[in-house]
Amino acid sequence: MAATHVDEVAADLESAIRDGTLAPGTRLPTHRKLAARHRIAIASATKIYAALKSKGLVVGETGRGTYVRDAAPRRDWDGGDEARLSASTADLSFNHPTWPGQADLLRTTLRDLAASGDLAALMHQQPPGGRLHERAIVATFLARHRAIDIDAEHVFLVNGAQQGLDIAARALLEPHDAVAVDALTYPGFKMLAQAQRLKLVPVPARAEGLDLDALDALCKRHAIRAIYTMPTLQNPLGWVWTPAQRARVVEIARRHDCAIIEDAAYAYLAADAPPALATLAPERTVYVSSLSKSLASGLRFGYMAVADAHANRIKQTIRASYWSLPSVVTAIATRWMADGTAARQETWLRRDARRRQKLAREILAGMDIVAHPASMFCWLTLPEGLRMDRIATALAHKGIAVSKAEAYATTRHAPHALRLGLSSVAMTELHTVLSAVRETIERFPV
Numbered sequence: 001m002a003a004t005h006v007d008e009v010a011a012d013l014e015s016a017i018r019d020g021t022l023a024p025g026t027r028l029p030t031h032r033k034l035a036a037r038h039r040i041a042i043a044s045a046t047k048i049y050a051a052l053k054s055k056g057l058v059v060g061e062t063g064r065g066t067y068v069r070d071a072a073p074r075r076d077w078d079g080g081d082e083a084r085l086s087a088s089t090a091d092l093s094f095n096h097p098t099w100p101g102q103a104d105l106l107r108t109t110l111r112d113l114a115a116s117g118d119l120a121a122l123m124h125q126q127p128p129g130g131r132l133h134e135r136a137i138v139a140t141f142l143a144r145h146r147a148i149d150i151d152a153e154h155v156f157l158v159n160g161a162q163q164g165l166d167i168a169a170r171a172l173l174e175p176h177d178a179v180a181v182d183a184l185t186y187p188g189f190k191m192l193a194q195a196q197r198l199k200l201v202p203v204p205a206r207a208e209g210l211d212l213d214a215l216d217a218l219c220k221r222h223a224i225r226a227i228y229t230m231p232t233l234q235n236p237l238g239w240v241w242t243p244a245q246r247a248r249v250v251e252i253a254r255r256h257d258c259a260i261i262e263d264a265a266y267a268y269l270a271a272d273a274p275p276a277l278a279t280l281a282p283e284r285t286v287y288v289s290s291l292s293k294s295l296a297s298g299l300r301f302g303y304m305a306v307a308d309a310h311a312n313r314i315k316q317t318i319r320a321s322y323w324s325l326p327s328v329v330t331a332i333a334t335r336w337m338a339d340g341t342a343a344r345q346e347t348w349l350r351r352d353a354r355r356r357q358k359l360a361r362e363i364l365a366g367m368d369i370v371a372h373p374a375s376m377f378c379w380l381t382l383p384e385g386l387r388m389d390r391i392a393t394a395l396a397h398k399g400i401a402v403s404k405a406e407a408y409a410t411t412r413h414a415p416h417a418l419r420l421g422l423s424s425v426a427m428t429e430l431h432t433v434l435s436a437v438r439e440t441i442e443r444f445p446v
């Protein structure tokens, strides 16, 4: 069928958004103006905007106008060409949870912030690691929602958990120091270790946790200075250690005098998890987390809860690098932690993650999957003979981005596996996207 004039207007608008001629944030004409400009019916203009919205290219509501959506393409950890994302990519490579009312919450908070308090204070330099009253809000949040008892002087605010991990490693370790890590671990830690020239010593990992006998033996052999670990909701395997496993790791760390860097970026998802290592070994643990996986990955708000023995070095390291977060960010984030917004959102996302995980298990049933039922991701080992890079490329051609095992592996050889992040794709699309993943693997190389 020949394209109508309305089809052409829609296609021109779409390509102007996709190629960046209309930049993110651009306000588009009202329905009435668009209609008048192109001599089409208002109902047709409304239809065009509705179609752009459903493709994720514009945002807006009645009364507020229609804006080009900021869906900046990102790259995956391992960078290959197939990982270049566009606004229409179904992104299973990264979890940036979105939830209803996110934009409205920020709008209201910014308005409240503008109208209240000592606004000029936000223009002043903060002390290294943050203002004490805001660090106290984080300490109270940790006590109430993570059962971690810490005072404000031992809490430092950082630009996301990634920076917290980087600061912890800089403060506690020297180049060439040995750090025990899971054989499959968070890629951001691998990257900072490489930049800091740390020696990563992989500990064999199984679905239920890392091999603790092997950890003990490696500590003896390698003069391990620190153990980097995610005891609750490990990324990428999703394990939650039992109390016995935690006690054993603490015992090993004490016997070999290793620091513990505890990454709790996803820990909130496992609501009934046993106590954090920070409470079991407070004398040697740096606990790092953020609001990236609950409230907003773009807020860049994270925190460290640190042992007294490390506090001064960490403060000096912070002072030597970023000094403090932007005051507007700390004001927004601590407001959400103090007024119950953060906890409420965590409750919502816990339910959401379980629903997504359940759907993934249904669709991928019978495949080789490792995942916690509360987790936002699953680990999918490919059938014998299939290569992760070829499957990732095939998926990219269908507009689906995934992470490859090689980004997570600290061993020389990575298993042929993929990590599927479940929280960035709209729930309404997840079924279709995961079905396409299954079909691509089962039919490969068709």
Ligand SMILES: Cc1ncc(COP(=O)(O)O)c(C=O)c1O
Pocket (backbone or CB within 6 Å): 159, 160, 161, 162, 163, 186, 188, 230, 235, 263, 265, 266, 289, 290, 291, 292, 297, 301, 302
């Ligand atoms: C396990 C883990 N730790 C830390 C981070 C970094 O989080 P942030 O966005 O707060 O820097 C991530 C991000 O994906 C993660 O998965």
